[in-house]
Amino acid sequence: MDMVTRIEHSGRLLGTLRDKLGAAAVLTGSDVPARNCNDWSASLPQMPLAVIRPLDAQGVADAILTCREAQLPFVPQGGLTGLCRGASPEAGWVAISLERMSGIEEIDRASATMTVKSGTPLETIQKAADEAGFFFPLDLGSRGSCAIGGNLSTNAGGNRVIRYGMTRELVLGLEVVLPDGTIITSLNKLMKNNAGYDLKHLFIGSEGTLGIITRVVLRLFPKPRSTMAALCALKDYAAVIALLDAARSGLGPLLSAFEVMWPDYWDVITARAGVKPPVGAGHGLYVLVEAQGTDESLDAPRFQSWLEELMERGLLTDAAVAQSLAQTQGFWRVRDICAEFGQVLGPHISYDIGLAVAGMDAFVKRCKAALADGIEGCESVYYGHIGDGNLHLVSWVTGLSVEQQPKEEMDTIIYGLVREMGGSVSAEHGIGTLKKKWLGHARSEAEIALMRTLKAALDPDHLLNPGKVI
Amino acid sequence: MDMVTRIEHSGRLLGTLRDKLGAAAVLTGSDVPARNCNDWSASLPQMPLAVIRPLDAQGVADAILTCREAQLPFVPQGGLTGLCRGASPEAGWVAISLERMSGIEEIDRASATMTVKSGTPLETIQKAADEAGFFFPLDLGSRGSCAIGGNLSTNAGGNRVIRYGMTRELVLGLEVVLPDGTIITSLNKLMKNNAGYDLKHLFIGSEGTLGIITRVVLRLFPKPRSTMAALCALKDYAAVIALLDAARSGLGPLLSAFEVMWPDYWDVITARAGVKPPVGAGHGLYVLVEAQGTDESLDAPRFQSWLEELMERGLLTDAAVAQSLAQTQGFWRVRDICAEFGQVLGPHISYDIGLAVAGMDAFVKRCKAALADGIEGCESVYYGHIGDGNLHLVSWVTGLSVEQQPKEEMDTIIYGLVREMGGSVSAEHGIGTLKKKWLGHARSEAEIALMRTLKAALDPDHLLNPGKVI
Numbered sequence: 001m002d003m004v005t006r007i008e009h010s011g012r013l014l015g016t017l018r019d020k021l022g023a024a025a026v027l028t029g030s031d032v033p034a035r036n037c038n039d040w041s042a043s044l045p046q047m048p049l050a051v052i053r054p055l056d057a058q059g060v061a062d063a064i065l066t067c068r069e070a071q072l073p074f075v076p077q078g079g080l081t082g083l084c085r086g087a088s089p090e091a092g093w094v095a096i097s098l099e100r101m102s103g104i105e106e107i108d109r110a111s112a113t114m115t116v117k118s119g120t121p122l123e124t125i126q127k128a129a130d131e132a133g134f135f136f137p138l139d140l141g142s143r144g145s146c147a148i149g150g151n152l153s154t155n156a157g158g159n160r161v162i163r164y165g166m167t168r169e170l171v172l173g174l175e176v177v178l179p180d181g182t183i184i185t186s187l188n189k190l191m192k193n194n195a196g197y198d199l200k201h202l203f204i205g206s207e208g209t210l211g212i213i214t215r216v217v218l219r220l221f222p223k224p225r226s227t228m229a230a231l232c233a234l235k236d237y238a239a240v241i242a243l244l245d246a247a248r249s250g251l252g253p254l255l256s257a258f259e260v261m262w263p264d265y266w267d268v269i270t271a272r273a274g275v276k277p278p279v280g281a282g283h284g285l286y287v288l289v290e291a292q293g294t295d296e297s298l299d300a301p302r303f304q305s306w307l308e309e310l311m312e313r314g315l316l317t318d319a320a321v322a323q324s325l326a327q328t329q330g331f332w333r334v335r336d337i338c339a340e341f342g343q344v345l346g347p348h349i350s351y352d353i354g355l356a357v358a359g360m361d362a363f364v365k366r367c368k369a370a371l372a373d374g375i376e377g378c379e380s381v382y383y384g385h386i387g388d389g390n391l392h393l394v395s396w397v398t399g400l401s402v403e404q405q406p407k408e409e410m411d412t413i414i415y416g417l418v419r420e421m422g423g424s425v426s427a428e429h430g431i432g433t434l435k436k437k438w439l440g441h442a443r444s445e446a447e448i449a450l451m452r453t454l455k456a457a458l459d460p461d462h463l464l465n466p467g468k469v470i
Numbered sequence: 471m472d473m474v475t476r477i478e479h480s481g482r483l484l485g486t487l488r489d490k491l492g493a494a495a496v497l498t499g500s501d502v503p504a505r506n507c508n509d510w511s512a513s514l515p516q517m518p519l520a521v522i523r524p525l526d527a528q529g530v531a532d533a534i535l536t537c538r539e540a541q542l543p544f545v546p547q548g549g550l551t552g553l554c555r556g557a558s559p560e561a562g563w564v565a566i567s568l569e570r571m572s573g574i575e576e577i578d579r580a581s582a583t584m585t586v587k588s589g590t591p592l593e594t595i596q597k598a599a600d601e602a603g604f605f606f607p608l609d610l611g612s613r614g615s616c617a618i619g620g621n622l623s624t625n626a627g628g629n630r631v632i633r634y635g636m637t638r639e640l641v642l643g644l645e646v647v648l649p650d651g652t653i654i655t656s657l658n659k660l661m662k663n664n665a666g667y668d669l670k671h672l673f674i675g676s677e678g679t680l681g682i683i684t685r686v687v688l689r690l691f692p693k694p695r696s697t698m699a700a701l702c703a704l705k706d707y708a709a710v711i712a713l714l715d716a717a718r719s720g721l722g723p724l725l726s727a728f729e730v731m732w733p734d735y736w737d738v739i740t741a742r743a744g745v746k747p748p749v750g751a752g753h754g755l756y757v758l759v760e761a762q763g764t765d766e767s768l769d770a771p772r773f774q775s776w777l778e779e780l781m782e783r784g785l786l787t788d789a790a791v792a793q794s795l796a797q798t799q800g801f802w803r804v805r806d807i808c809a810e811f812g813q814v815l816g817p818h819i820s821y822d823i824g825l826a827v828a829g830m831d832a833f834v835k836r837c838k839a840a841l842a843d844g845i846e847g848c849e850s851v852y853y854g855h856i857g858d859g860n861l862h863l864v865s866w867v868t869g870l871s872v873e874q875q876p877k878e879e880m881d882t883i884i885y886g887l888v889r890e891m892g893g894s895v896s897a898e899h900g901i902g903t904l905k906k907k908w909l910g911h912a913r914s915e916a917e918i919a920l921m922r923t924l925k926a927a928l929d930p931d932h933l934l935n936p937g938k939v940i
Binding site: 108109110111112133154155157161162163165166168169178182183184185186188189190191192193194195196197198199201202204205206210221222223224225241244245248249250251252253254293294295298302354355356357358385387388389390423424425426427428429430431435439442443444446447448449450451453454456457458469470 | 578579580581582603624625627631632633635636638639648652653654655656658659660661662663664665666667668669671672674675676691692693694695711714715718719720721722723724763764765768772824825826827828855857858859860893894895896897898899900901905909912913914916917918919920921923924926927928939940
């Protein structure tokens with residue numbers, strides 16, 4: 001087929017699909033919304049040939065079969081809040097958006113599970129769990145916009161991984177449509193089910209390259225009844241490791257966050273963002289510790305005395321304990337202000353890397369020096385979910401726009417060190433296309449070859465989200 | 471090649487391998503130990519052509535390449551404590567035993583991880599964790615004999631799943647040798663690592679049909695500092711569900727076991743096994759609740775008052791709280807006595823099924839009636855890890871040997887009900903060959919077809935543990 005014939009052929013097939021699924025289900029040409037052209041990385045918007053918005057798994061299967069017949073690549077889309085272009089289309093692709101597949105199908109109180117459609121926003125799920133007397137622990141800054149299907153496809157992390165695990169750990173079952181249009185309904189509610197391979201893990205974290213998730217069974221948890229928080233100052237990283245050890249053993253499963261901030265981060269947020277933390281500057285490192293319990297009257301004094309004991313042991317150089325919910329929120333402001341780094345620091349590049357806990361401080365020191373030595377005027381600050389082995393870092397050269405930032409040089413230095421120290425180039429955000437170049441810094445050739453084997457087995461024609469991840 | 475030539479060819483190749491790996495690494499003929507012919511299901515021992523016992527991943531790869539060249543099917547073996555023949559050889563196969571790959575390579579205190587060789591017995595790992603001040607929560611009756619690689623391959627469950635999850639949740643990284651001899655070293659220590667597909671989940675729970683696990687990175691946990699236990703009697707299953715709800719919300723993450731026993735179980739253990747539980751007979755259902763905390767002096771009174779409140783609310787008809795470690799162990803004796811059912815009940819058939827929590831009691835009633843109606847003289851008792859959706863049941867006809875028990879009829883009735891109620895034919899034990907016939911009762915054709923696709927992609931010649939699971 002020549003190009004014109006091919007376009008006409010695609011047009012006819014999309015028209016047939018529109019007749020089947022309804023006019024609102026197939027948007028083409030000038031009806032394609034701008035939001036479907038990009039994700040939150042805000043890089044390189046590309047116009048898809050069509051946006052298909054099915055209402056159920058059968059509609060997704062119909063959309064896939066249409067794309068296959070037209071030999072058009074297709075990409076699944078949720079809330080499009082990704083940061084690596086995993087859900088972004090290339091020009092001429094078809095976007096299959098789950099936006100009209102939103103809603104909670106069931107809450108099973110005895111099994112403590114919730115079954116939802118994959119286009120449901122995370123915040124809707126959090127609220128429904130709360131109203132039913134449960135707690136759904138996944139939480140991200142994009143909670144109001146991201147869809148649970150996207151959370152699964154990127155195996156999202158967030159703030160409470162140390163206690164509840166990544167998204168993967170919160171999923172019991174799912175329904176997925178394979179690249180050949182087969183619907184796999186595997187809405188398992190059982191904690192224990194060893195009848196054959198556990199197929200859901202293939203689709204969680206594979207960034208929409210192996211199938212399109214249409215429904216999900218999520219685990220629900222008891223609602224925490226108390227929250228305790230402390231901001232601690234320590235002299236060095238050895239003390240941070242000792243504090244982590246003490247938090248794990250002393251707070252046990254109540255430990256819900258362990259967020260470390262290096263001194264430059266502290267300087268930036270106090271001097272440039274105007275945050276007034278309850279402990280002063282000049283310390284070696286800062287840690288926000290949070291615990292969630294079941295009884296305020298018992299848990300709060302216990303948390304307080306645990307902390308006092310650490311003060312007496314000399315592990316902490318300073319510490320403040322939140323005495324109210326407002327103070328707890330104030331403590332979190334110290335950590336969450338990084339979401340406003342765009343205004344605070346101006347143009348910058350953000351990194352999300354994984355490292356063994358023991359090597360974190362060595363990485364920070366080496367990385368900071370290497371960036372400053374290797375790139376004129378390059379500054380950087382460091383913070384992260386250290387208990388989970390997840391470090392965030394932000395680097396920039398003052399006075400340059402985002403486009404002018406020496407990203408390539410920064411990437412080379414930072415990911416080079418990650419490789420050397422056996423870390424991961426993506427702790428939470430995934431690979432998409434933006435980090436693809438660096439996948440080999442975190443995975444061996446044999447690992448990547450096995451990923452390709454899986455991709456080829458499920459999508460031999462490479463029509464589903466081709467060129468993403470691997 | 472004719473049969474004689476083939477045998478000579480295999481013999482030469484095994485001889486070459488023996489020269490390479492050492493005499494102790496390749497056992498053939500009368501040197502093949504009886505233990506390598508079978509697993510704990512004690513069904514159908516079969517003599518492998520050879521047992522290869524490598525010392526490392528490279529040795530496993532060498533063994534695989536030899537098997538491939540000789541076109542001999544091969545099966546990985548750990549402690550051989552499986553119950554479904556997942557690790558049992560067929561006659562003429564090669565067994566690749568990990569028994570000489572035992573030992574702990576590293577404990578990383580900051581990351582709270584332990585790296586071990588896959589032939590290490592579970593109990594060795596538990597003890598090493600304990601000595602290092604940590605806790606490794608996986609626990610099974612076969613702890614002294616089973617190998618961690620086997621625990622991974624069957625995604626073992628056990629007693630503390632409600633708190634710590636299945637084996638899968640306890641693994642961060644692994645090394646595996648693929649059916650083509652490729653070594654994948656993916657010894658990740660990070661809680662968060664979204665750089666490409668998470669390959670480890672492919673090998674966990676696939677019963678040695680997709681690769682041979684050689685090393686494992688395990689998560690370690692803080693050592694519990696207090697254990698509280700109560701035996702509760704309740705009037706009906708609605709009250710059990712209410713108690714589970716109260717345990718989840720009141721004990722929160724401290725809840726470590728929730729074991730339910732139906733009245734017939736109670737009658738059997740008191741009348742036939744001579745157990746003297748601290749609460750009397752005649753109640754509707756019995757529950758063993760356990761919590762593990764961080765501070766004995768605070769946790770024990772809290773557990774006691776939580777229970778008293780439930781008594782006052784009328785949720786419990788009777789309850790006893792353990793006042794010492796000895797009493798806690800006595801309470802567990804009530805639940806663990808089922809390991810001695812061989813002596814207590816005589817010949818019987820055991821089942822391990824998964825069911826949604828809400829439907830468990832309906833299943834028990836229907837199943838008991840259907841077995842009694844359908845099979846003359848058939849009795850059955852029911853108990854399980856109800857918080858995890860896992861029910862165990864034991865059925866028998868008095869006076870018949872194990873071989874004479876009407877297993878086929880029992881299977882048909884029990885698995886038929888499991889299918890009807892959307893449960894799983896295997897919660898913990900896996901499928902192997904013994905439950906293969908019933909896999910279709912728990913998985914759809916589309917799911918099984920996808921499992922076959924994965925198997926064919928990784929092992930196109932079907933030489934690794936062929937015919938197992940699917």
